[in-house]
Amino acid sequence: MYTIRQVSDMLDIPAVTLRAWEVRHHAVEPARTSGGYRAYSEQDIADLQWLKRQTERDGLTISQAVAELRRQRSRQPGSAAPQHGAHLADCEQLRERLYDALAAFRSDEAKTLADLGFSMYGHDTMISRVFAPLLVQVGDRWESGEASVLQEHYMTQFVTQRCFAIYQVFPVDPQQPRALAICPSGERHQTGLLLFALFLRQKGMEVLYLGADTPSDGLEALIAEQRIGVVCLSLTLAELQQGALALVERLREAQPHLQFVLGGRGFAGVPAPYEAWTLEGQTEASAAQWERWYAALREHGRPDQAGMHGGERHG
Template identity: 30%
Template sequence: MTSTSPAATPVDAMLAAARTMDERALRAQLRDEARALGVNAAITDVVLPFLNALGQAWERGDCSVASEHFASQVTRSWLTGAAVGDPDASSTAMDPVVLACPPGERHDLGLLCFHVLLVRSGVPSRFLGSDTPLPGLANVCRAIGASGVVVAATRRRVFEAHGSALQVLARQYPLAIGGAGADADIAENVGATFLPADMRRSLAHVVRWHRGEAGGITVSA
């Protein structure tokens, strides 16, 4: 294959657009995938694989820090628009789920993807993003009548550093943890549900949980 060959997959095309900082091409690919697959399948089947491939390319030195930042920002902007694309899908009459990353955690793109999946599945979600203070979160949940909280982090030690605050939160609200730093052990330690990396499975669980159909500490197989 020569360097002028067309990109083999949507992810390849998006990586090529990231490397050359071609915003129009990257946005067109995101738009076309959403039209072809629907927003949720575009996120699980294209956007998440793209973000993973982008991270790996950055780690290998195949993509500059600037290109990675550019592509992350364009994707963030698209995701933010996708979350408000269909306001009727997320009824304001229902209790929202609150999504946050603990203090010290800036990796929030995975959680933003989960937010869009929830909203597009009819579950109202309030995305607070990175660096959210945990001690005051229960008050926030009370004020907005939240049905539960999802906390995400990329590194296990971020959950460990905030273990006490998470335990307190879990006593007051149904709590789930996800992201690359989450595992079943730490979830059990803080009294939370563990959400696996497979966002389809985790989404199905939180949708059931929100409807009052799921409980317990683990997501069923």
């Protein structure tokens, strides 16, 4: 349940407007606490967001929007506010507000916004349309000097922690190959790797996630003991590319059956055969590439990597 202040902050609707929508138009009817304070449910928030979109994007008055909501509800009793999927504009607005809250180190507001996004859009949309673009945005602004090192670090940590929190939610399909996810020794940027590991977990693959700055000693034995079939490496530092490719060759020699996925701008420009193993970072455009890779893995046991070139901008 959410207070009127939280809802006002999340949806960028003044509290006085929320009260007017409730009293004059019966837009929503929030519950009341024992002290008489309004307590909004997630359904209330979804309805209010839909109503706001109708008034701002489609030009309806609030009374017209409420009437339309009731008409749609009467045709489908008990249904939620008609969403027709998560609108990209809504996700962009959520991402911008989340960025602003994190840039100002307003942790409570950022947590509330993220909670709202997960409740309304689900894991897939939040990861692909909010978190992944947010990481690219903060990386770009850090490189241009618009965001400080502390802001970049704080935002990255926030996204990483939220991703780890949902990592264990997805069930594992034992019929699928196991994956190992690492950043080679010296590489400390792991958010791109984490997003790809989440993609695999959502698909039911078990992922042994070792993350940033993984030492190479003992990897061959670990891969053999844990029956790893796919090794995912993420690299942002081009100067570490030669060492990373040497590690790939070492692992291939020890376990010829291994499949590799290389992501991150540090792998940009790699020669064959490594070029065919690269996947772009998760964006709207590259999401289909990830899906094609996974579909080929499921159908043939080894992805057809032809045409799957590129490099993730922020690994």
